Amino acid sequence: MTAITTNRAEFLFAGKAEFTLQSKESLAHFTYKLTASKDGQMFFVALLGQDGKQYAGCIPADKRTEFRTTRRSLIRRDHRAIVALEWFLKHLDSPQVEVHHCGRCGRCGRKLTNPESITRGIGPECAGKATSTARAAVAPVQGSEPPPNYQTEADAESRAAWDAHDRLHGAA
Numbered sequence: 736m737t738a739i740t741t742n743r744a745e746f747l748f749a750g751k752a753e754f755t756l757q758s759k760e761s762l763a764h765f766t767y768k769l770t771a772s773k774d775g776q777m778f779f780v781a782l783l784g785q786d787g788k789q790y791a792g793c794i795p796a797d798k799r800t801e802f803r804t805t806r807r808s809l810i811r812r813d814h815r816a817i818v819a820l821e822w823f824l825k826h827l828d829s830p831q832v833e834v835h836h837c838g839r840c841g842r843c844g845r846k847l848t849n850p851e852s853i854t855r856g857i858g859p860e861c862a863g864k865a866t867s868t869a870r871a872a873v874a875p876v877q878g879s880e881p882p883p884n885y886q887t888e889a890d891a892e893s894r895a896a897w898d899a900h901d902r903l904h905g906a907a
């Protein structure tokens with residue numbers, strides 16, 4: 736476990752970020768994975784724990800302070816891990832919370848080896864890409880609903896993993 740000491744947002748929204756949040760005060764900690772949908776419009780949130788990986792909800796790419804549950808969410812909204820995450824999304828730079836990654840690049844999942852990459856949670860090749868991809872993803876959906884073809888363009892891999900896209904869309 737290594738603490739992220741530089742740009743936390745860059746790491747968290749890199750696409751495959753796996754991390755643990757720990758409160759410095761209570762020492763309570765929870766582990767999450769934020770996976771970007773292929774179209775870049777959503778981040779799926781899973782809670783990682785002793786029971787394995789549980790789908791919790793999603794974060795819209797254009798409203799990154801908002802965690803949303805969907806009908807497929809397996810974690811209750813008032814679960815401490817969700818309350819903690821919601822608070823953290825609005826206070827990314829809070830010194831009250833430590834962000835630890837598991838030694839893998841938040842974007843591609845490869846093992847991080849150089850010290851600079853370790854402090855940012857993103858490898859040297861991915862460092863520039865993460866930001867530009869995020870910007871590109873946000874641009875077409877600002878302040879609007881997902882486009883009609885949202886469902887068909889949904890990331891097949893994420894769908895299989897979470898099966899959340901169509902439910903979310905249906906609920907909209």
Ligand SMILES: [Zn+2]
Binds near residue numbers: 840843857858861
């Ligand atoms: Zn990488």
